[in-house]
Structure formats: C-alpha cells, structure tokens
Amino acid sequence: MYYLYNFLAVMLLIFFVLPYFIWRYFREKGFPRRFRQSMGFIRDDEIAAVAHQNCIWIHGASVGEIVATSPLVKEIRKAMPDAKILVSAVTTGGYNMAHQIIPEADAIIYFPLDMPFVSESFVKRIMPRIFMPVETELWPNFLRAIKRRRIPVMMVNGRISDKSVKSYRYLYGILDDMMGSVTRFCMQSSIDAEYIEHLGAEKRRIYITGNTKFDQTYAEVTPEDLKTYKEELGLYDDYPVIVAGSTHPTEEEKLFEAFTEVQKEFPRARLLIAPRKPGRTHEITRLAERFGLTVGLRSVLRDEKGQRPRYPVILIDTIGELGRIYAVGDVVFVGGSLINHGGHNVLEPAAHAKPIIVGPSMSNFKDSFSLLSKVGACVQIRDTKELTAMFLTILRDDALRKKMGDASIQVIRENRGAAVRTIGYLKELLRLTATESMVNTHYKISTRNINDEVSPRMRPGDAVTQYLIQLSHGEDNNVLDWLVLSLLRVLSVLYEVGVRLKLSCYNHHLLPTTKLDCCVISIGNITVGGTGKTPTAQKVALMIRDMGYRVVILNRGYRSHWQEKIGVVSDGKKIYMTAYEAGDEAFLMAKQLPGIPVVIGKERAITGQYAVDKFKAEVIILDDGYQHWQLHRDLDVVLVDTLNMFGNGSILPRGTLREPLKNLSRADLFLLTKCDQSSPISRATLCDQLHRYKPNAPIVESIHNPCAFIEIADWYKNDGSKALPLEALKGQEVMVFSAIGNPSSFEQTMAGEGLQIAEAIRYPDHHDYGMVEMQYIMERAISKRVTALVTTGKDAVKIPTEFIYLHREVPLYVLDMEIQITSGEEAFVKTITTAIEKENKRQ
Secondary structure, three states: OHHHHHHHHHHHHHHHHHHHHHHHHOOOOOHHHHHHHHOOOOOHHHHOOOOOOOOEEEEOOOHHHHHHHHHHHHHHHHHOOOOOEEEEEOOHHHHHHHHHHOOOOOEEEEOOOOOHHHHHHHHHHHOOOEEEEEOOOOOHHHHHHHHHOOOOEEEEEEOOOHHHHHHHHHHOOOHHHHHHHOOEEEEOOHHHHHHHHHOOOOHHHEEEOOOHHHHOOOOOOOHHHHHHHHHHHOOOOOOOEEEEEEEOOOHHHHHHHHHHHHHHHOOOOEEEEEEOOHHHHHHHHHHHHHOOOOEEEHHHHHHOOOOOOOOOEEEOOOOOOHHHHHHHOOEEEEOOOOOOOOOOOOHHHHOOOOOEEEOOOOHHHHHHHHHHHHOOOEEEOOOHHHHHHHHHHHHHOHHHHHHHHHHHHHHHHHOOOHHHHHHHHHHHHHHHHOOOOOOOOOOEEEEOOOOOOOOOOOOHHHHHHHHHHHHHOOOOOOHHHHHHHHHHHHHHHHHHHHHHHHHHHHHOOOOOOEOOOOEEEEEEOOEOOOOOHHHHHHHHHHHHHHOOOOEEEEEOOOOOOOOOOOEEEEOOOOEOOOHHHHOHHHHHHHHHOOOOOEEEOOOHHHHHHHHHHHHOOOEEEEEOOOOOOOEOOOEEEEEEEOOOOOOOOOEOOOOOEOOOHHHHHHOOEEEEEOHHHOOHHHHHHHHHHHHHHOOOOOEEEEEEEEEEEEEHHHHHOOOOOOOEOHHHHOOOEEEEEEOOOOHHHHHHHHHHOOOEEEEEEEOOOOOOOOHHHHHHHHHHHHHHOOOEEEEEHHHHOOOOHHHHOOOOOOOEEEEEEEEEEEEOHHHHHHHHHHHHHHHHHHO
C-alpha cells in the first residue's frame, strides 16, 4: 500500500503541488522560504539550535493547530526550562502565527512534504527526542522515518472528525502502521478517543486530556488593546458590531443578506468578516458591492493616521489577528458551519465572553460546541432567515447578550488545564522512553570496508552488505540510493512471494519434513543480524544438559570453509576444527560448551540424524533454525532484539526481515534480548505486537550480562583465574572493535559499565581478521593512548593465533558475557521442559 501511496503522492507533487508552489513562489512574499523548506532544503543555521539536541518537536498544520500549540510550549518551558523546542507548520499562516505567539520556541520551520526522501532527510538531520503532532497531523512516510529511528510519537490535542474517520479508511494497509507508530494519543474528548480507537489505536495508549485551546492566552485583550483595535478599525460609538470569523464561499452572501436586514433596525451596525482564506479579498469586496455595501480593509485601516473612515463592512485581510479581533464584537458568527465543512473553533470568541452563532455543520468541533450550547452560550441556526432572526434577537436584548457571554467565559474557565495534563503525560513518556543505561555516544566510530588498505582479506560481498545495511537504516540517502531502494523494494516483493510459496509447500506436504527420534528445539529469529541466538543456544544447551539429557547443537556453519555435508566441530570432549573451518559461531560454542557436541552442516535433517545415530542425542538444538522448515521442530523459540525489533519493517533485501511478521504465529515462545538497553514502554509496545501474532506464547525478557574481562591468551586457554572484574576498567579510556550483527549494543554495554570509549572500530558481521588488521588496530590503540583494547568472544576466535601470543603494548581483553533472564524465567524453563517431556512420552 505504501508503494501506491507514494506513487500517487509523486504524481500529485509533479502535476499539481510543484506547479502551484512555483506560481506562488513568484507572487507571494515569503513563499520562497516555505517552498525551499517544504521540499527538504533547510539550511543548517535554521535548525542549529535544535538539530541533534534531543529537542521536543511539536507540529501543527495551520493557524488553529498552532494556537493549540502555544499553551503546550509555555507549559513545556515551565516544566523543562532547558529543553530545546522545535515548532513546525504546513501553511504560511501557521508559520507566521507561530512566530507571533510562540516566542519560547528555539526554532520554527515549515513541515516537509510527505515524500520518503524528504521525510528521511528531515528526521535524520534533526533527530528529536520526541515528536508531537497536534490534532490529526499524521503523515505516513514521516511517521515511518520517525519509527525507524525509534523516536516516540505523542499525539496532542487529538481530534478526529467524522470526515477524517472516513478518509483514513482509504489508507488500508498503512493505517495500522501509522497507529502503531504513535506511542500515546492525548485526545480532546471521549468522542475523539472512541474515534481513534475505532481507527486502530490501542485503548491503553489513549488518554483524554481536554482541549488546549481552552488554555490559550495569546488572545487576551486588555482595555488599552481594545481601544487601539477600535480606533484602527474606525469603530467609535457604533452599535452593534458583528464579527464573522473563518467564513467560506457562499457564507458571505448569507451574511450580507442578514446584515442588510440588521441595518434597517440598527443603521450604525458594522460587520467584520475574516475569511478562512485571506486571498479572497477581491471576491468578497465585489460581492459586498452587489448589496450596496462598501468595504474597508484591515491592512489599510491599520496603517492610516488620524481618524479612520467609517465602512459598514471591514474585511480582516491579515493573518493571525482573528482571535483578538473577536474582542470588539457584540455578537459573533463562526463560519464553516453554514456549509458542509464541519465548522471552526468556537472557543476563541468564547474566551472573550461573546454570544456565539453557528450553522448546522459543527462535526469538527462537536465537543466544544456541545459544551457551549448546553449552557446557552452558543446557538445553532439552519439558514439565512434564522441567522437574521438570531442576530436581531441577541442585539435587542442586553440581558440575553450578557447571559450568553457570561456562560461562554464560564465554560472556558471550567475546562482549562489540558496543557498541564498533557505535559504531565509528556514527562512520564520521556521518562519511560529513556533507556536504563545512559550511554556516552560521543565516541568516534570507524567502519572498515573493502577499500581499506588494512583489510586485504575482506570479501567483496562485505562492502555490498554494508551498503545495503546503510540503505535499510536510511543512512546517507541520495538520488542514486533511492533508485537502488526502488529496485530493492521490487526484489523484496519477489522474495516475499518466494518465501510464502515455499512455506505453503511445506504446510501442504508438497515438500518433505523430517521428524527425528528426539526432541528438536529451534533457537531463531525473524530478522537478519545479531539478536543473541548463539549465547541463547549455549544457555539452553547447558540447562538441558544439567537436567540429565544428552544434547547436541546443530549449527549451519555460516562462513565456514568446511565443504562436507557433516562436520563435527566438537564431540564434547575434543575440538576438531579451527574457527576458519567451522565458522566463528560454531567454534565459539564448541569452545565454551565442554561435554556438548557441536555439528555443522547446511542440511539439518542430515546432521540431525547423524547426531541421533552418533551421539544418541535426546535433545537437539537448532542454532538459527526458525526458517529451516525441512526439519520438524517440537519447540520454536524466537528471539527479538528490543533495540532493533524488526529493522525497518521491510522484507529482504529492502529490509532485514527474513519473512513476513505474521509468520511469528509459528513461535511457541518469545525471548526478548538486551532489555536493559531498551525502554519499558518500547518493550510493552513490542509485547502487544507479539501477542497479536501469537496470543498464548509466553514472552520472556533477558539481558546480555557482562561478567568479566579476560586477557585473550587466557581466554583461549579457558583460564578465567586472572579475569578482571568489570570495575577494573571503569572510568578508563578503551578502544573496542567488533565484527558482529549489532556492534552498537556491544558498545553500549561497555559504556554502560562506565568505560570511556575513545574509538569503536566496526567490521562487517563474521569478518575474518588478518595480522595486518590486528597490527592496525593495535597501532590505533597506541596512538590513542588507551588503557586497553576490548572485543567480543565471537571476534576473539577469528583473531590470528600468532597475534594472540605476541607481546602487546596495550592489553587485549575479551568481554565474557552470558544471557541472563530477567523476567519470565519460570515460563521459560517450563516451556522447554514440557516440550522435552512430551517428546519423550511419544517415544
């Protein structure tokens, strides 16, 4: 559905938006800035105060949303005085209004067009701490870019109209993703809360905070301000003054008809009209002349000196003043309600204690209209005749006019506090989304690739892999990158079709599945990259061995140089292969699991049968076996990295998913990894998502628990007697290097333990180190004057033996780590035990 949406968006951009923007570019003052920023060409100095400053980004489309933003910004500044605040708007009116009423903002910009390349660029350059769309400002591509970077989204002052509910249904296939991108929905009313839930938002994420427009202060008018406005508009002793705000075509004609009737009884009556779109000045002026009415322009009257001429009709052709000009009126009509539009904001005139008249269409502001109409502050009419009668009724009766005005201001006073409530939820969300490990990320990261002189042994495919990973994470995207991404999207569709077809063949027994005479437990995931499968397989193997069962681990032997169908890395007593022959993962398990055989081979049915025949295996563990459908499994354990749950949500090669997310329904147990480095709220969101795919599957949480630092020569000899405690390097400058699926997690662990990382060198996953590379790393460490070099066990097995036993100026340590279950251990053990016992009974 995203493909169709983006195709239509591009067509709209080329044939409608760009021509319209270009036309306005040469005709409208200030529009070049909007054009440039909306297209993604924003200057560094325009966002310098907020870019990569953990800013709070609040976005409102137009004037109305910016008005709702103002109280929020003021409360944020009170609660978090040091926070950086970015405000964005779509329209010129909203942008100008933001500059007028939100001086507290550190930067104000135009919001980007919802194109993938534009949204990605904007988000990457700013990297806010949180994104807060006002009312219904949800844009698919922008939310997708935000979600990829794990930035929380909190809708504020949320409002959903009947029209919006119907419109969003056309986004089938995208809507669920959009709703899932929003962490919290702070809605104006219970009606809006019901609507957003109907659209797919989870009930536990929805909060009713009220309407922040009740809290607005920018429209307050002092007696001195009121006097100035009347002088500038040429309003002296005239009565009555009717203000018609946010009017639409056809409504002005009905207003003029009603006004001419009012003039018969009140000859000095004045009518102020503020059209929704200021560009309609000439149209409305010509229409007024047909009724014999002369029109004065606010922009002209304001600049005149001395006593202003008296015009029966004054057109408010300026932007951002309506909220204050309501103060001069004796009665107010709010437009967009005599046509099928849904009305406009009735709270602005209510804040000035004015009697309010609206038409029959108020669906967009049903909640605030309901509050005002219940107390008699706002009355609804159906047509011109009723509008005329209501004008005259209110203007004739001073007591009625005062009663309606008092009721209006009372509603405002009773419903204030939405901004304070919203900021309370914001502070809580920021606390929940902060990771438990506060990590220093200001260290240098060096990514080694195929072009490096010190990397002569790196495979050409590594450079391609690195490039595709960068693309999948939205890094350094240019025009060429987007062309490649388009091709990858097509290939992803073909890949997904192939996966579905192959799985269907196994499900319908068109392809054979082998059942072994033992219990088979798969440890796998649904994404490529490091989730912790190998250490988890080790933990499970040790646990089952301690239960008294004969257990064997089957590993594919990724990046091994063993050519036979079966390769015995270890029989549990002796290791028969090197890391080069077996592959790093299989060799590491063989080294760290004495008493447990490790066998490699691409066809697990063959290696599995060998394990049963040769080692009398009672339990077989498939390391990375979730997609190995040739072999029947008695238990599927699926690991999910809480730091990078499902990548960018796309299938290979566009993303990192090995198969569609709905295939998580095959899982029997979910194990969340690296939970200490993720936020509670992100884990709760993940759990909800997993339960949608497999409601009854237990969800267990774990961490990669660092135990000690072991000098590499001692580590190779399995000698932990000289291991350094974690505290030994706390506060010391170190250099780290790795060639694993998720190097940032390893680095974060180091920083979380208090080590000061001077530089982190990253190689592609499963990279084989050479002597030249190790000498380069050592020279870098010496030049940095670090206390130590630190790497992982998976990397240690690939370091040349001759380097391990060389004299080194800087010590090289291996971080000894283990998987530790932090939540759900009982369910974890019970699920595995039940699967083994069930298979034993079958036999």
